[in-house]
Amino acid sequence: MIKPSSWSSREESLILLNAYLDDELDAASALDVERRLAADPALRAERDRIAELRSTLVSHLSAQRASDDFKRRIAGIADPSRDVVVALPSRQSRSYDWRQMAAAAVVAAAITAGGMYGVLRQNSGANEIAAIVADHQRALLAAQPFDIASSDRHTVKPWFDSKIAISPQVVDLAGAGFPLAGGRVEIVDGKPVPVLVYQRRAHVISVVAVPRAGQMTSTAPALQTTKDGYSVIRWFGRDFEYFAVSDVPEPELREFVSRWREATPGS
């Protein structure tokens, strides 16, 4: 066992030497260390080793670099929508997008080849939701989240009819605090589908109406999930399967959906 009394001065010298090399000592203590160094060759050798260690560490150990993907994930903690993209330098988002597209191309090739089709098919619900959320995000990045701006459902419904020959139910929920903002067309699963755009304060709610011919109205509870920070609620109406996507707080989106369903009992 080490005798503390015989070690204390040695330890003290070493500890002070380290602090001296880190430039953490006041002038008087620094002078004291310099005095000890002058008198003690072992301490000078230790100083050389520590200095060597420090410069070797600096030259050999590089800091970790977060990947673009990881930075995006972290930025998404504070805001899953617009600000994320603004916060990242555009060069990085572009390279990210490029890789994403390359990955998508690989997946697409695998599906075409047929090898993974069975596996992916079972997961089609999740893929569909991912696509719908991605469309919603893209729409938020555009100058306007809709192709036709109108708070009048009698304008929006015929617009869909003329554009893609599909006319989903358009419900007026302005009285409940969800004014209609317009409509747009998205491509889901390779087919054009109508999307209704509602507003809630500064938030946007997209209602994607995927045509399901022969689908009967279901009173089953809506299915709720989240993807990339967005809430998605899915339910079945007559001839359509609906997805509501938004970054409003979940209870508000639930309220929106239940009001929507109340307003369309027969569809």
Next chain:
Amino acid sequence: MDERQRFSEAVLPYVDDALSLARWLTGNAADAEDVVQEACLRAFGAIASVQNANARAWLLAIVRNTAFSWMAKNRPKAIMTTDDAGIFEQAGLEMAEPQASPEAILIRKADAAQLENAISALPLAYREVLVLREIEDLSYREISKVLSIPVGTVMSRLARARSSLIQRIGMAGEGKAGAA
């Protein structure tokens, strides 16, 4: 200033630093990402309490604490007691004789892998002080805040960590020289 703004000023600029610290504490990059993501969630929850002047040390403190709870959950054996006096007393603080071995030269010749191994082999209580000082470049006072230990303890742990690294690298270098 709203929370998003604060988060982008107080957290996002330091994600690389957070990742470096987590990488050295957990020992690998994938675990480090898990730890940093969880730490950033915690940081966002506490974003109102941070001042930009000390945001970096504040985030590193959260990362460090998150890493410890993560390790306690995922690999409890890696966590040792950090009773400083105990470790310090047992380990002692040795100083090689000036003529003992040309360690300064061995250290200069050490490669990155040798350094990594030597640092990874340090007890966690020493490793974190060393990483905060040498890689994150924090002052003693900042380290003392991040780890909630007195400055005197920072000093003694750092001295011990460096001394231990020098010995390990010196031994590894001698082994190499002997084998050659």
